[in-house]
Amino acid sequence: MVVRAAWKFCLAALVAFGAFADEVATDCVFTAATNADAGLLVGATVLLPEGPRPGHGVHVRINGKVGAVAPFDKLLATYPDAGVLDCRDAAVLSPGFVNAHEHPAYSYAFPHPDRNPGYEHRDEWRFGLNGKPELTVPEPMTHVSGGDPAATARLVAMELRHLIGGATLLAGPGGMPGVIRNVGLQESAEHLALYDAEADMDTFPFSFRALEELAPTCAAGEPIELAATTGGAPAYAAHVAHVGEGRASNCVARQEVARFLALARQGDRRYSLVHGVATSASYFEAMREHDVTLVWSPRSNFSLYGETVDIAAALDSGVRIALATDWSPSGSFTMKEEARCARRATSKAGVALPWRTLWRMATLHGAYALGLERRFGAIAAGAPADMVLVRSASADPHRDVFAASDHDVLASWIGGEATLAAASLEGLAPMGACVALAGLAPRVCGIFAPLGLTPSRFAQLAADSVPLNDMTRQAPCDPDA
Structure with a gap:
């Protein structure tokens, strides 16, 4: 289960370190919150079920849920004390992909x-x-607290790979608590810690x-x-x-x-x-x-x-x-x-x-x-803020979400907490929560420290796993086979 309890602390950090706005070099403009309880506004071309909405924004509440989706200027007037990440002319904001069929343990x-x-x-x-x-x-691979660190690292690598690939939810037996959302049947105490929802x-x-x-x-x-x-x-x-x-x-x-x-x-x-x-x-x-x-x-x-x-x-x-x-x-x-x-x-x-x-x-x-359409798969008021923010690169924002490389990933959130952030947007997460991994553009936030992992130790333990952003060794997609 993804536990995201640091949101209020995150916003407090943004208030305290508002000067970091000058460091942003992503064509986005950040303004720190004046009230840590006011949440965060993200402005971009927002992908909704009814179609893309340029110039819109999403208000993320301190409980990690979407508070409102509306034209950006209207949100600014409604939530004047909120933190603001304005990427309206530079980025696309999409719900994270819902991967309805995986076998995470393998x-x-x-x-x-x-x-x-x-x-x-x-x-x-x-x-x-x-x-x-x-x-x-x-x-x-199975994660057990105090168990095989290599198994834990492989599961973290697997879920990070999917996270970088735009997913915020994996459905299937097994997985790793605290990285991405997992879905399966809750049939044991371990499952309660792992699965956010049931199927x-x-x-x-x-x-x-x-x-x-x-x-x-x-x-x-x-x-x-x-x-x-x-x-x-x-x-x-x-x-x-x-x-x-x-x-x-x-x-x-x-x-x-x-x-x-x-x-x-x-x-x-x-x-x-x-x-x-x-x-x-x-x-x-x-x-x-x-x-x-x-x-x-x-x-x-x-x-x-x-x-x-x-x-x-x-x-x-x-x-x-x-x-x-x-x-x-x-x-x-x-x-x-x-x-x-x-x-x-x-x-x-x-x-x-x-x-x-x-x-x-x-x-x-x-x-x-998965029977979970009321909770996941769309950016909607009351739903968990499971979102990905990628650079705009074409006239088709839906294409941009699929075409984005790791260098185009500006941020991702699960339950309103940043899990990935471009180097210049690390302030979206609590101070010191983000780490840089060799060969990966966005920083990984809020995942390694709770597991006692360092980037070097992770790289060593997961060396034989599928890489985070290298797709060259996957099975071929050959309709003519």
């Missing part, structure tokens, strides 16, 4: 050298079935060895009864399940989709279908009818199965689509990379996918897939 690892796009069902690479090479699953992230909804158990029956043309369960999850928790993870030609993968949609017809909870490579056009109609979101991870699909969903049919059907990374052994290292892969996939399918549509997939639709 996502520090590079792709397996034997990975190839020739698998027809996920059980082939999991168990080496049908003459296909088995891909060893990386050792899961049933179900990797094996039907069978741990579905291909072996069901292929003979499927081949005989007999109906398959797949008894999926929600594992005792409460009804308010969305059921976000891996389904149809295999080629469209694979009978078992298709039957998984059919059975899952039969469950979704019950309408007893939010249902979201992860991967769904074997989903056909007729299934998309059922998904739209029964409000089932497709959680799409095209890079992982291409790199393991050589194909992805019929994205043209999915878009035509009007089914809701959320974008997500899966995991580093076969998927994208960040949400920005996943968006680029999605653009390639849709282009190959003859579809021009606007950046605004991708942005909705990465924010609003991701939150909806």
Whole structure:
């Protein structure tokens, strides 16, 4: 769970050290608060569900929630004592990406050298079935206070990588408290400290060895009864399940989709279908009818199965689509990379996918897939201030959010507390809370000191993990594979 208790202290520091305004060299103008309780105003082109709003601002209250979204000058008049970060002509302010499908415990690892796009069902690479090479699953990393420092460093690196890539929330089992928001089922005291919200992230909804158990029956043309369960999850928790993870030609993968949609017809909870490579056009109609979101991870699909969903049919059907990374052994290292892969996939399918549509997939639709759209995925009054601020670089602010390199990241906030800040904006965090990491442009704020980590120690412990801002070794996104 992300605990952000230093906001009032942060603003007090800004009052005390207001002279730091002269140090800003980001085309932004900072004015310190005259009242530490008055919050912070951030002015930029603000991305809202209804569209971009140039010249607008966001008021962040001292409790870390959005107080108001309005024209910037109106906010200045309403909150005259607040701190002000005015980037109206220089930056885009977006909600952080909601990554609705990750495996945080494993996502520090590079792709397996034997990975190839020739698998027809996920059980082939999991168990080496049908003459296909088995891909060893990386050792899961778990953070325990006073435990393995290397595991902690790898998890921190994994979550920082996603944070730099624009995400403020990861959904999936495992993770690291205090870096990014995590979502999963709260089933232990450790989970209470880790997960900010709940969703049933179900990797094996039907069978741990579905291909072996069901292929003979499927081949005989007999109906398959797949008894999926929600594992005792409460009804308010969305059921976000891996389904149809295999080629469209694979009978078992298709039957998984059919059975899952039969469950979704019950309408007893939010249902979201992860991967769904074997989903056909007729299934998309059922998904739209029964409000089932497709959680799409095209890079992982291409790199393991050589194909992805019929994205043209999915878009035509009007089914809701959320974008997500899966995991580093076969998927994208960040949400920005996943968006680029999605653009390639849709282009190959003859579809021009606007950046605004991708942005909705990465924010609003991701939150909806998790049943958390009232809390995350949008900048709205009363919602947690989970936001990213990047330099304006084009006429399309949605594109700017995806195209931003780490040098373009000016700041990010989770629950109103700065987690990343450009070197000239370190004053957004409490004094001394930000540290510089070798090769990374923004400073990392409020994360290392509570863990007893120094930049040099972190670099040493996480040396074998996927880098924070180097995407060169991720699995290929090849629609022609």
